[in-house]
C-alpha cells in the first residue's frame with residue numbers, strides 16, 4: 001500500500017508523543033501543531049525517515065489581539081510519491097510568544113529555507129537560531145520596523161523614506 | 174520648426190536657421206529612451222518599442238540601457254523606496270538635456286499600492302515632464318507622451334550644452 005497522510009501522522013505520533021500539541025484536519029489538509037523546541041527534531045525525522053524532501057513554503061502569521069501566543073510559524077512540507085496521485089503534503093505549525101519570537105532554523109535540513117526564513121525575519125522580526133545569514137531580504141538593510149506585524153501601520157512610509165534618503169547620500173544601493 | 178521653410182532663400186541651396194532650432198529639431202526626432210521598467214507597465218512599453226506600435230516612426234526606438242547614451246527616461250512600473258535611489262542615480266548619470274516620462278498610475282501617484290514600501294509618485298524625487306495615467310496605459314498613450322515631449326523640445330527648446 002502506498003504512503004499517505006495517516007501514515008505520516010501516525011508515525012509522528014508514535015515517535016514524538018510529547019511534542020505534538022494538536023492535530024487538525026480541514027478540507028483534506030492536515031495541520032500539526034508542535035512545540036517550538038522540537039522543530040528541528042521533527043523536521044529531521046520527516047526528511048530522513050519519512051522522505052519529505054521538499055519544503056514547499058515557510059511563513060508566519062501574527063495573531064495580535066486574536067490569540068496568545070502571538071505568532072505562528074508555518075511549514076508546508078511535501079513528499080513526492082511514485083506518481084503525482086501519491087504526493088503527500090502536511091503542514092507544521094509552531095507557536096511563538098511576543099516576548100521571545102525565536103525558533104530554530106531548518107536551513108540545515110532543507111537549504112531552501114534560507115531565503116524563506118530571511119523573509120519571515122524581514123516581515124515579522126522572528127529570529128531563526130542557527131540561520132547562516134539572517135539579514136533582511138526585501139526591505140533596505142537599515143530599515144527598522146517589521147512591516148507585516150499587525151501593530152505596524154501599513155501606510156507608514158517614514159522608515160522607508162529615511163532609508164531612501166540615506167541611500168541617496170551614501171550613493172549605495 | 175524654426176527651420177526656414179524656403180530652402181532657396183540665400184540662393185543656391187542654402188538653408189538659414191539658428192543653431193538652436195536646428196539642434197532641437199535633431200533632438201526631437203532622435204530621442205533615445207532609457208527604459209526604466211520595474212513592473213507590469215514595462216510590458217506595455219515593450220509593446221510600444223516592438224513592431225506593432227513601432228516607436229521608431231517617431232525616431233525614438235533606440236532604447237539605451239546605458240544612461241550615458243540616453244536623453245529620455247521612461248519610468249514604467251511601481252517604484253519602491255528601495256528602487257527610488259537607484260532610479261535617481263540613473264537619472265543623474267544621463268547627460269543634459271534630458272526628459273522624464275512617468276508612465277502608469279504607479280509612477281504618477283503610487284497606483285493601487287498605498288503601502289509602506291511604494292513611492293507615491295516619482296515626482297517626489299524626479300522632475301517629470303509628462304505624466305501618463307492608466308493601469309497600464311495603452312501604447313497609444315505612451316506614443317502620445319513621446320509626441321508631447323517632442324512638442325516640448327520644439328516649443329521650449331533646450332540649452333545647447
Ligand code: SF4
Pocket residue numbers: 212213214215249250251276277278279280284285307308309310
Ligand atoms: S500602473 Fe498598473 S500596470 Fe502600471 S506598473 Fe502600476 S500596477 Fe502595473
